[in-house]
Amino acid sequence: MKNLLYSFVIVLFILPIIGFxxxxxxxxxxxxxxxGAVSAMKGVIYSVDKGIIVSDLTxxxxxxxxxxxxxxxxxxVSYWPKGTVFVTVIDPGVGTDRRSIVxxxxxxxxxxxxxxxxxxxxxxxxxxxEVREIDLSKHRLxxxxxxxxxFGRDVYAYTAAKLASGKIIFEAIGKPLTTPLIKLNYPKxxxxxxxxxxxxxxxxxxxxxxxxxxxxxxxxxxxxxxGKKYKVTIYNYxxxxxxxIITFHDTFGNxxxxxxxxxxxxxxxxxxxxxxxxxxxxxxxxxxxxxxxIVERV
Amino acid sequence: MKNLLYSFVIVLFILPIIGFxxxxxxxxxxxxxxxGAVSAMKGVIYSVDKGIIVSDLTxxxxxxxxxxxxxxxxxxVSYWPKGTVFVTVIDPGVGTDRRSIVxxxxxxxxxxxxxxxxxxxxxxxxxxxEVREIDLSKHRLxxxxxxxxxFGRDVYAYTAAKLASGKIIFEAIGKPLTTPLIKLNYPKxxxxxxxxxxxxxxxxxxxxxxxxxxxxxxxxxxxxxxGKKYKVTIYNYxxxxxxxIITFHDTFGNxxxxxxxxxxxxxxxxxxxxxxxxxxxxxxxxxxxxxxxIVERV
Amino acid sequence: MKNLLYSFVIVLFILPIIGFxxxxxxxxxxxxxxxGAVSAMKGVIYSVDKGIIVSDLTxxxxxxxxxxxxxxxxxxVSYWPKGTVFVTVIDPGVGTDRRSIVxxxxxxxxxxxxxxxxxxxxxxxxxxxEVREIDLSKHRLxxxxxxxxxFGRDVYAYTAAKLASGKIIFEAIGKPLTTPLIKLNYPKxxxxxxxxxxxxxxxxxxxxxxxxxxxxxxxxxxxxxxGKKYKVTIYNYxxxxxxxIITFHDTFGNxxxxxxxxxxxxxxxxxxxxxxxxxxxxxxxxxxxxxxxIVERV
Numbered sequence: 001m002k003n004l005l006y007s008f009v010i011v012l013f014i015l016p017i018i019g020f021x022x023x024x025x026x027x028x029x030x031x032x033x034x035x036g037a038v039s040a041m042k043g044v045i046y047s048v049d050k051g052i053i054v055s056d057l058t059x060x061x062x063x064x065x066x067x068x069x070x071x072x073x074x075x076x077v078s079y080w081p082k083g084t085v086f087v088t089v090i091d092p093g094v095g096t097d098r099r100s101i102v103x104x105x106x107x108x109x110x111x112x113x114x115x116x117x118x119x120x121x122x123x124x125x126x127x128x129x130e131v132r133e134i135d136l137s138k139h140r141l142x143x144x145x146x147x148x149x150x151f152g153r154d155v156y157a158y159t160a161a162k163l164a165s166g167k168i169i170f171e172a173i174g175k176p177l178t179t180p181l182i183k184l185n186y187p188k189x190x191x192x193x194x195x196x197x198x199x200x201x202x203x204x205x206x207x208x209x210x211x212x213x214x215x216x217x218x219x220x221x222x223x224x225x226x227g228k229k230y231k232v233t234i235y236n237y238x239x240x241x242x243x244x245i246i247t248f249h250d251t252f253g254n255x256x257x258x259x260x261x262x263x264x265x266x267x268x269x270x271x272x273x274x275x276x277x278x279x280x281x282x283x284x285x286x287x288x289x290x291x292x293x294i295v296e297r298v
Numbered sequence: 299m300k301n302l303l304y305s306f307v308i309v310l311f312i313l314p315i316i317g318f319x320x321x322x323x324x325x326x327x328x329x330x331x332x333x334g335a336v337s338a339m340k341g342v343i344y345s346v347d348k349g350i351i352v353s354d355l356t357x358x359x360x361x362x363x364x365x366x367x368x369x370x371x372x373x374x375v376s377y378w379p380k381g382t383v384f385v386t387v388i389d390p391g392v393g394t395d396r397r398s399i400v401x402x403x404x405x406x407x408x409x410x411x412x413x414x415x416x417x418x419x420x421x422x423x424x425x426x427x428e429v430r431e432i433d434l435s436k437h438r439l440x441x442x443x444x445x446x447x448x449f450g451r452d453v454y455a456y457t458a459a460k461l462a463s464g465k466i467i468f469e470a471i472g473k474p475l476t477t478p479l480i481k482l483n484y485p486k487x488x489x490x491x492x493x494x495x496x497x498x499x500x501x502x503x504x505x506x507x508x509x510x511x512x513x514x515x516x517x518x519x520x521x522x523x524x525g526k527k528y529k530v531t532i533y534n535y536x537x538x539x540x541x542x543i544i545t546f547h548d549t550f551g552n553x554x555x556x557x558x559x560x561x562x563x564x565x566x567x568x569x570x571x572x573x574x575x576x577x578x579x580x581x582x583x584x585x586x587x588x589x590x591x592i593v594e595r596v
Numbered sequence: 597m598k599n600l601l602y603s604f605v606i607v608l609f610i611l612p613i614i615g616f617x618x619x620x621x622x623x624x625x626x627x628x629x630x631x632g633a634v635s636a637m638k639g640v641i642y643s644v645d646k647g648i649i650v651s652d653l654t655x656x657x658x659x660x661x662x663x664x665x666x667x668x669x670x671x672x673v674s675y676w677p678k679g680t681v682f683v684t685v686i687d688p689g690v691g692t693d694r695r696s697i698v699x700x701x702x703x704x705x706x707x708x709x710x711x712x713x714x715x716x717x718x719x720x721x722x723x724x725x726e727v728r729e730i731d732l733s734k735h736r737l738x739x740x741x742x743x744x745x746x747f748g749r750d751v752y753a754y755t756a757a758k759l760a761s762g763k764i765i766f767e768a769i770g771k772p773l774t775t776p777l778i779k780l781n782y783p784k785x786x787x788x789x790x791x792x793x794x795x796x797x798x799x800x801x802x803x804x805x806x807x808x809x810x811x812x813x814x815x816x817x818x819x820x821x822x823g824k825k826y827k828v829t830i831y832n833y834x835x836x837x838x839x840x841i842i843t844f845h846d847t848f849g850n851x852x853x854x855x856x857x858x859x860x861x862x863x864x865x866x867x868x869x870x871x872x873x874x875x876x877x878x879x880x881x882x883x884x885x886x887x888x889x890i891v892e893r894v
Contacts, residue, residue, distance in 0.1 A: 022348045032802040036672035037862075039622065039653040042674035050618045050649060053348060057337040063803060064872055076334035080347070092872055094846025152861040153675065184435065206330040207361060216354035251393025253585065266335075267446040276362055276390055283688070320646045324635065351646060364837070374632035374652040377639035377749065503629040505659060549691025564633075564746040574660055574688055 023105075024084040024165035026076075028057040028069060029152060031089070037150075041087070041157040044141060048161035057086070064092040066117045067184055067288075071202050073111070073269060074121035082108030085160045088118050089152040100134040100155055101181070102163065102173045110170070112160045114151070115177075124186055131181060133145040134159055135174035161175060187289050189214050196222055200234070200291035201269065208278025210285055212293045214270040219248075224295075226250045230262060234285060235292040242283050245298055246272070262295075270295070300452060322382040324374075326355040326367060328451060329387070335448075338391040339385070339455035342439060346459035355384070359562040362429030364392040364415045366483055369500050371409070372419035373565060383458045386416050387450040388413055397433040398453055399479070400461065400471045408468070410458045412449070413475075415482040422484055423489025429479060433472035441479070485587050487512050494520055497530070498589035499567070508532075508583055510591045513566040517546075522593075524548045528560060533582060540581045543596055544570070560593075568593070597795075616731055619760040620680040622672075624665060625748060627685070629766045633746075637683070641802060644757035653682070660688040663780055663884075664714045667798050670717035678704030681756045681858060684714050685748040696730040696787040697777070698750055698759065700718070706766070708756045710747070711773075713780040727777060730755055731770035781880060783885050785810050796830070796887035797851055797865070804874025806881055806888045810866040815844075820891075822846045822863035826858060830881060831888040836890075838879050841894055842868070866891070 010034040025045055031037045041055050045191040053281075057076055061069045091098075091114045099115040106127040111119055119128065134155060139162070141154040149155065162168045184260065188199045198214040224230070226249055248262040255261045255275040265271040270293075273279045285291070312557045323343055330334045340352050355374055359367045367388040375384065389412045393434075397413040404425040409417055410432075419427065432453060437460070439452040447453065485497040489568045496512040522528070524547055532540040546560040553559045553573040563569040568591075583589070621641055627633045638650050653672055654808045657665045665686040671681065684829040687694075687710045695711040702723040705713055708730075730751060735758070745751065783797065786793045794810040820826070822845055830838040844858040851871040853856045861867040866889075869875045881887070 018578065024348070026341075030802065032655050033652070034656045034801050036653055036668045038673045039651065040675040041652050043620075043622075043672065043677070043680070046649065046651075047677050050620070054651070055337065055344075055352070056331070057334060058331050060332045072334045076337045076341065079338040080344065081341070081345050085343070089467055093849065095849030097849075148860065148862055148864060149342050153862075186734055205332050206328070213394075223789065253391065253393030253395075264446065266446055266451075268446060320645070322639075322642055324639075351642065353635065353638050353642075353650070354629070355632060356629050358630045370632045374635045374639065377636040377643065379639070379643050381638070498728030502624070503630050549694075551689065562744065562750075565745055566744060 007218060016252075021218070022051050022053060023166075024053045024055065024081060025160050025164050026055050026080060026084060026086050026236070027059070027084065027157075028058050028061065028072060028088040029059045029065045029090065030065065031059050031070070032206075033059050033154070037152065039085045040150075041153045044153055044157045045161040045164075048099065048158065048167065049165035052161060057088075061090050061298045064090060066090050066092070067120075068185060068202060069118050070121040073118070074125055077105070077109050077122065077126070078107060080109065083110075083164075085110040085112060085164045086204040087152070087156050087160045088113040089156055090118060091116065093152065094151060099177075100136065100151065101131055101177065102134060102159065102170065103131040103181070104170060110160075112156045112163070113183055117182045119181055122185060125182065128181070130170075131177045132170065132173040133177055135177055139168075139173065156258075185289060187213055189218055191218070191222070193298050196295045198295075199289055200285065200287045200293050202287045203280050203285075204265070204271070204273075205280075207273065207278040208282070209249050209265070209271050209273035210280050210293075211265055211267070212270045212272075214295065215294070216264045216268040219264070221249040221272060222295075224248055229298055231296040231298045233260065233294040233296070234283070235294070236286075237290050241285060320349050320351060321464075322351045322353065323455075323462050324353050324378060324381060324382060324384045325357070325455075325459050326354050326359065326370060326384065326386040327357045327388065328359040328367070329357050331357050335450065338448075339451045342451055342455045343459040343462075345511040346456065346465065347463035350459060355386075359388050359491065364386060364388050365418075366500060367416050368482065369420040372423055375403070375407050375420065375424070376405060380407075381459070381462075383408040383410060383462045385450070385454045385458045386411040388416060389414070389449065392449060395473070398434065398449065399429055399433060399475065400468065401429040401479070402427045402455065402468060405581070408458075408461060410461070413480055415480045417479055418482040418484060421481065423478065426479075429475045430468065430469075430471040431473055431475055437466075437471065446479070457488050466520045478503065483587060484509055487516055489492055489516070489520070492595050494593045496568070496591045496593075497587055498583065498585045498587045498591050501583075502563070502569070502571075503578075505571065506580070507563070507569050507571035508578050508585075508591075509563055509565070510568045510570075512593065513593070514562045514566040514568070517562070517568060520593075522546055527596055529594040529596050530560065531590075531592040531594070532581070534584075534591070536589050539583060542559045562576050602837065604627075609727070618649060619678060619762075620649045620651065620738055621753075621756050621760050622651050622653050622676065622680060622682045623655070623753075624657065624668060624682065625655045625686065626657040626661065626665070627655050627660045627748070629655050633748065634753070636746075637749045640753045641757040641760075644754065644763065645761035646857050648757060648760050653684075655859050656688050656723070660686060662686050662688070662714075663716075664798060665714050666717040666780060671719055671750040672689055673701070673705050673718065673722070674703060674723040676705065680704075680762075681706040681708060681760045683748075683756045684709040685752055686714060687747065690747060692864040694731065695773075696747065697727055697773065697778070698730060698755065698766065700725045700766060706756075706759060708752045709760070711778050713778045715777055716780040718778065719777065722771070724777070726766075726767065727773045729771055729773055729876060735764075739768065773888040781885060783809055785814055787814070787818070790893045792891045794866070794889045794891075795885055796883045796889050798879075798883045799876050800867070800869075803869065804870035804878070804891075805867050806876050807863070808866045808868075810889070810891065812860045812864040812866070814845050815860070815866060818891075820844055824894055827887075827892040828858065829890040829892070830879070831890070832882075833886050837881060
């Protein structure tokens with residue numbers, strides 16, 4: 001039995017040392033996957049520790065779109081184990097003196113990347129426990145190309161790998177921030193008499209569904225019920241783009257192919273769609289704060 | 299020596315328990331990779347067991363295209379180790395009472411997803427050993443968003459992970475099906491006098507090659523030989539789209555750049571292509587049961 | 597202590613045997629990810645050894661573009677651990693008697709694929725230690741479809757997996773090459789009086805930046821300095837496509853959104869771009885030896 005115990009201890013403590021640390025790193029960028037940039041990041045991570053499990057969130061964030069990057073994190077993070085390190089590199093400010101940070105959320109996840117608003121949704125929805133600025137004098141890959149720093153690869157992937165592998169602790173990243181993180185303007189829903197006034201947060205692009213910031217609790221308070229009809233008006237700035245009476249449904253299964261419906265999406269927000277077709281491109285609809293989405297009792 | 303033996307036993311039995319189960323899960327969806335849906339599925343899997351090896355078959359199945367999903371499984375499955383669990387979520391019937399199932403094929407692979415015809419090719423070509431309906435009262439992720447079920451993430455990825463990790467056995471999924479799986483209409487080849495009458499199964503999209511359901515054995519029986527010419531007629535419903543005399547070749551290497559050829563593809567079916575160009579888009583050809591493909595002796 | 601030692605030895609030597617070899621394989625193809633081809637390659641690799649860590653470089657190399665494939669390897673390789681095996685299948689000569697090879701670079705990486713010029717950049721920049729021709733009589737997956745060989749899956753992925761897992765050594769691949777590898781025409785930079793005459797190597801497609809073959813050392817010798825203006829002329833064959841005076845900058849951070857700049861890219865080559873817009877598509881610019889890029893003092 002003593003041998004059993006010994007071996008058990010060995011397995012538990014030696015494996016991480018020889019490279020079976022088994023923490024998750026998840027990558028999100030706007031780099032696409034046509035070239036070698038993402039692969040170089042992964043090579044850097046495995047060079048630190050082959051036991052790290054590397055996955056992709058997406059590399060198809062539209063170029064420089066911090067808002068969408070922030071939303072994709074929110075959509076995904078809570079399904080990953082505590083301790084997962086997210087590397088998120090949408091970095092229009094590369095080459096300026098924007099800070100490089102590691103944040104720890106109240107959900108126990110880590111986020112590595114530039115300070116530019118990418119954590120707006122995580123901070124708003126889950127809260128941040130602590131944020132530290134990466135000490136660039138210590139945490140930077142000694143590359144063969146010494147005169148150039150590709151932050152995604154040389155700083156963010158590298159620092160994430162050291163953190164995930166336990167080679168450094170969170171406190172060794174650098175000093176806590178002394179001024180707040182940059183935050184994007186986060187739209188709020190208003191209720192006026194007979195109307196809910198929200199905005200279009202994002203498109204569910206693969207299907208062309210349109211997702212709003214109106215939460216299911218708001219709908220409940222407003223008395224929205226499956227099978228009932230509501231007037232929906234969508235504005236792009238001041239211009240009406242869509243204005244119809246449409247039924248709220250529990251599920252796509254209740255709707256004929258090609259018909260429109262209001263429903264609650266996987267993140268519990270109000271959405272509008274055409275069953276098995278692309279609502280957003282049919283009506284030329286996009287997302288952002290200037291896309292108002294109004295639901296009215298009829 | 300006793301110590302060696304002990305240690306060996308430990309390594310074999312403890313590793314799976316602490317999370318090195320090392321089974322494969324392969325994901326196929328029509329979700330695309332622009333948003334967080336696939337990543338959330340992976341997070342759920344690693345939350346069950348970090349030792350699972352998660353791969354993608356494809357997430358670019360055209361939206362709702364069960365036929366293509368079924369074919370892609372057939373194209374891929376036999377190259378994966380026995381025990382691999384395929385999660386396949388092309389689910390136009392989401393929200394209806396379509397069944398959720400796990401099938402075990404005679405090749406020793408598992409398939410998790412909605413019952414909608416996705417397993418047509420696997421059943422036809424490899425055979426199914428047993429199919430069980432997922433007991434949704436037991437196998438569902440207790441999500442933070444309790445009122446909504448995203449089946450791909452909360453049921454299919456979650457159940458696949460429990461099965462792959464050995465946390466549940468196949469028999470614990472739910473009861474065996476009492477009525478047959480849904481099957482898609484599976485086209486058969488006809489031989490008439492001087493003609494083989496088949497259909498276009500699918501496009502080899504990256505290169506624009508056109509793959510038929512005419513098998514190499516049929517060609518052999520018909521006497522098709524490398525270097526000989528055949529008349530090929532392609533119909534879209536009743537309309538002739540292509541009608542030319544063309545040579546059958548063993549390999550693309552025998553054909554000049556830009557020339558057309560008949561050949562046998564990697565799944566041993568007759569195909570037609572232009573060497574280093576896109577046959578399908580040149581002639582506006584697509585796939586499906588209404589795309590007839592006729593080979594005639596000349 | 598003896599037990600500790602025993603167990604340590606066991607963990608180190610038994611783990612690889614039961615499938616925790618933990619070597620990296622990186623895949624590069626022009627197959628895309630819409631079908632099952634890449635997934636079948638991965639299945640073959642895991643069937644050899646589940647402990648191999650499989651990653652993608654890219655599967656979006658433009659069809660048959662050996663030049664770009666060669667460049668992507670150069671861009672990526674040095675960030676991966678020594679011993680990593682790259683499988684690279686851009687194979688317009690499939691079906692001809694082109695050789696199948698495994699090369700070992702002086703950086704300690706392996707490359708598996710057809711001999712067609714894909715290793716031009718690796719050979720030029722890092723050097724090759726030895727190249728062996730794959731003995732196809734020994735190294736070929738015994739597939740269920742015995743009459744057909746899909747080289748990417750049945751030869752290259754399979755051989756790479758046996759090499760990465762230690763099931764065969766490099767010398768067992770086949771005999772050393774007796775004639776040189778095929779090499780692509782590799783452009784050289786010329787200096788004439790007041791001009792640097794280079795070519796456009798490749799586009800940084802995600803952002804539309806244009807990368808040349810003019811190295812930072814050449815710029816230094818020529819006296820190029822941040823903040824100074826230079827005349828840039830871009831020719832497509834003999835036609836001038838772009839001809840303007842433009843400033844060289846250390847970083848995008850110094851440039852207004854929408855302005856053009858000259859800069860040094862992540863591989864230490866001269867590049868031209870529009871800050872947060874797509875220079876290449878604005879000016880209809882592409883890459884290749886017939887795209888001259890001339891920098892002139894003003």
